[in-house]
Amino acid sequence: MTNTENATGIIPSIDIALRPVNGKHIPAITSLQVAEIFGKKHSHVLRDIKGVLKQASVFFGESNFGLSEYELKNNLGFLVKHPMYIITKNGFIMLTMGYTGEKAMQFKEAYINRFNEMEKQLANRVPDDPTSLGLPDFRNPVEAAKAWALAIEEKQEVEGRLAIAEPKAAVYDEVVAPNVLTLTDFCRRLEGVNIMAVKRSLCMANVFYVAPDGGYRVYARYRDTHFAEKFDKDYGSRTFHVLPEGQKLLTRLYHDGKLIMKKGFTAPSRDKGVSHAA
Structure with missing residues (x-):
């Protein structure tokens, strides 16, 4: 990774949002934002991310870099999908560790501070409306009972699937796989x-x-x-x-x-x- 600074020297607007990474919605940014922040080509940021993923553990990679897509119009006016990554705070720190220079340091500090602020806000937040987080409305006894019944039903369904899958997996490992x-x-x-x-x-x-x-x-x-x-x-x-x-x-x-x-x-x-x- 080379020294890099945003061409304007001005810290772009800090846009950190709750995004899905490894099945959880947590504060994160995208690889497109990293490219904009540090004045790099997005393809170079993707290359740097691949370098991190090759050296980091699988657990760290899956927990901090979520592969996603964005769309851009091509020369013919058709929308074409391109890869990008959704990056957590730890992923951002690991990725930009080698991005040096006075301005780059300012950008990293500003974003890490914003990440910390969001984490504190989320830790202290008790929402007035649980449904805003995609949760059942437990303030309503009827809704709470429905949610409880649904959770029991889902648990039984998962246990049933596992009971079916386990002997199949054992047969594959012991009989099919060796052949x-x-x-x-x-x-x-x-x-x-x-x-x-x-x-x-x-x-x-x-x-x-x-x-x-x-x-x-x-x-x-x-x-x-x-x-x-x-x-x-x-x-x-x-x-x-x-x-x-x-x-x-x-x-x-x-x-x-x-x-x-x-x-x-x-x-x-x-x-x-x-x-x-x-």
Whole structure:
């Protein structure tokens, strides 16, 4: 990160609002605001955020940086969605730690002070109207009884879902998972395929895509039907398992010449065949 100062040297209006981050509405700003405050291109702010997310723990990243979108009109007048992040106070401090310079320091101090003010206001606030916070009106006995009954019903529904899901998860972990190959292991069976470029090949085939954090993800239409994603929180890495339909898809791409090959290799004809068995 380079030294940065707002071009005007004037602190912009401090607009901190309650925004959703990891399922909670807390005081936050957006990456667009950070770009405006410090006179940076938004793309550079996104790059800096990705750098923070790569080095910080998964918990810190999810708790302080919420991926969102905003819309801008393109040259043809159509609205196009672009990525942005919603950032908490701690995320703001971590992100701007390397933004130096006298004016940058003033901007950071002003925003952190405003964050602290909002947190104090929220901590001391007892709303006259609980519904303004999306809560039931517990001052009304009928509404309070309804809210209590609904909470019990939701609790029972969640417990029922867990009771159904647990044996399924156990069966998958003990029976299915050991027999499912990882993407790397399966592609080793495809002679000549460049293992290091398989994910890039799947991106070109619109099966995978590159997420804002720079990692690869499976498009929803192929997730859990062709490929299963497993995220390891301890290492912050994602493993892809190839399901039977995914094995068929990879084999088809292989024979169609759509998987990047090692130097000196070419994809075989369709009649050669590839074994799917473990």
